Amino acid sequence: MSNPSILILPGDGIGPEVMAEVRKVIGWYGEKRDLQFDVSEDLVGGAAYDVHGKPLSDETMAKAQEVDAVLLGAVGGPKYDDLDFSVKPERGLLRLRKEMDLYSNLRPAQCFDALADFSSLKKDIVAGLDIMIVRELTSGVYFGEPRGIFKEGNERVGINTQRYTESEIERAARSAFELAMRRNKKLCSMEKANVMESGILWREVTTRVSADYPEVELSHMYADNGAMQLVRAPKQFDVILTDNLFGDILSDCAAMLTGSLGMLPSASLGAPMANGRPKALYEPVHGSAPDITGQGKANPIACILSFAMALRYSFDQGSEADRLEAAVEQVLADGHRTADLLGEEGVSPISTSEMGDVIVAALDASL
Numbered sequence: 001m002s003n004p005s006i007l008i009l010p011g012d013g014i015g016p017e018v019m020a021e022v023r024k025v026i027g028w029y030g031e032k033r034d035l036q037f038d039v040s041e042d043l044v045g046g047a048a049y050d051v052h053g054k055p056l057s058d059e060t061m062a063k064a065q066e067v068d069a070v071l072l073g074a075v076g077g078p079k080y081d082d083l084d085f086s087v088k089p090e091r092g093l094l095r096l097r098k099e100m101d102l103y104s105n106l107r108p109a110q111c112f113d114a115l116a117d118f119s120s121l122k123k124d125i126v127a128g129l130d131i132m133i134v135r136e137l138t139s140g141v142y143f144g145e146p147r148g149i150f151k152e153g154n155e156r157v158g159i160n161t162q163r164y165t166e167s168e169i170e171r172a173a174r175s176a177f178e179l180a181m182r183r184n185k186k187l188c189s190m191e192k193a194n195v196m197e198s199g200i201l202w203r204e205v206t207t208r209v210s211a212d213y214p215e216v217e218l219s220h221m222y223a224d225n226g227a228m229q230l231v232r233a234p235k236q237f238d239v240i241l242t243d244n245l246f247g248d249i250l251s252d253c254a255a256m257l258t259g260s261l262g263m264l265p266s267a268s269l270g271a272p273m274a275n276g277r278p279k280a281l282y283e284p285v286h287g288s289a290p291d292i293t294g295q296g297k298a299n300p301i302a303c304i305l306s307f308a309m310a311l312r313y314s315f316d317q318g319s320e321a322d323r324l325e326a327a328v329e330q331v332l333a334d335g336h337r338t339a340d341l342l343g344e345e346g347v348s349p350i351s352t353s354e355m356g357d358v359i360v361a362a363l364d365a366s367l
């Protein structure tokens with residue numbers, strides 16, 4: 001049987017820096033656990049624009065459709081800010097999500113004990129936090145039509161459309177209920193049914209789907225209250241289901257509960273392929289961080305934990321995913337910190353590459 005295939009798309013800014021550390025981890029699994037992957041690499045975002053004049057070539061898109069999993073770093077940056085909207089780096093990522101039909105975006109926010117002091121919230125509010133945000137990823141206001149900037153009389157108007165079909169809501173909801181069944185059987189769905197018709201439909205469909213999961217306790221919350229509750233008492237939640245836009249915002253908010261945006265991984269999953277594996281793309285929640293690019297300051301943990309999610313959700317290697325997550329927890333417990341996690345007296349930061357090295361050393365020690 002051939003090895004599982006991975007397409008690496010490092011992208012822009014700190015994307016290539018954090019991805020270099022993931023490559024060390026992939027190398028370790030090949031060498032020490034005999035887990036071999038066929039790894040190829042290509043361009044996305046601004047890096048692809050510089051070469052092809054567009055943020056994702058058709059050839060790269062076709063490769064992404066064929067592999068067992070895509071690992072992506074980050075896209076975007078000030079160099080590309082003035083480009084026409086149709087070729088902006090972010091459009092490359094949106095095309096991957098849309099054409100691979102990755103409708104279920106899992107964004108876990110877990111507060112490691114060693115980092116409980118790093119959150120901007122009080123320690124007892126975040127210590128032990130372990131929540132999972134399920135964000136619908138292929139529809140909603142990021143994709144709805146009509147969209148654009150149009151002339152209306154003497155001025156221009158910018159239009160984006162929030163649009164959800166019942167089936168789009170249903171499949172995202174089912175993936176959240178399935179996850180809730182494997183966790184604490186508690187699901188909170190967030191929308192704005194008080195002011196948006198798409199929110200009313202979201203609530204109706206989610207309630208209907210819940211009949212197939214009688215063991216799961218379903219609650220509904222307006223997303224603005226959800227944002228407030230996430231910083232007031234985040235441990236009241238287990239699985240949160242929400243749409244594309246609210247999920248984007250709420251997951252960045254949840255990131256700070258864990259200490260740094262550089263900690264949050266994600267898995268974007270679609271329907272199963274012929275081999276039974278889901279279509280999948282794994283990426284950190286953070287962006288290309290232009291303010292720290294090229295300085296060795298980026299925290300590679302979000303990207304490394306995204307590979308742990310790939311081990312679990314694409315490669316059926318749950319115990320190896322546990323091993324990698326435990327290695328990350330160990331290096332944090334040992335006091336290793338990148339610059340985004342500073343604040344303790346007497347601790348000096350280690351670089352992106354050194355963080356990758358200590359995680360690999362912790363993997364070695366786990367054998």
Ligand SMILES: NC(=O)C1=CN([C@@H]2O[C@H](COP(=O)(O)OP(=O)(O)OC[C@H]3O[C@@H](n4cnc5c(N)ncnc54)[C@H](O)[C@@H]3O)[C@@H](O)[C@H]2O)C=CC1
Pocket residue numbers: 014018073074075076077078090093261262263283284285286287288289290291292297298299300302340
């Ligand atoms: N999935 C993706 O590729 C995403 C791309 N972006 C793009 O990234 C660019 C910058 O966007 P921003 O709003 O600044 O968001 P960002 O996530 O790149 O950065 C926000 C802040 O968090 C810090 N940060 C982010 N990741 C970090 C890491 N791994 N280690 C240490 N610090 C980290 C940055 O230094 C910055 O201060 C934009 O072009 C944006 O469109 C933004 C979010 C997601």
Ligand SMILES: CC(C)CC(=O)C(=O)O
Pocket residue numbers: 090093094248285
């Ligand atoms: C296309 C991305 C830049 C949007 C985003 O911020 C995200 O998906 O987290």
Ligand SMILES: [Mg+2]
Pocket residue numbers: 248249252285
């Ligand atoms: Mg975002």
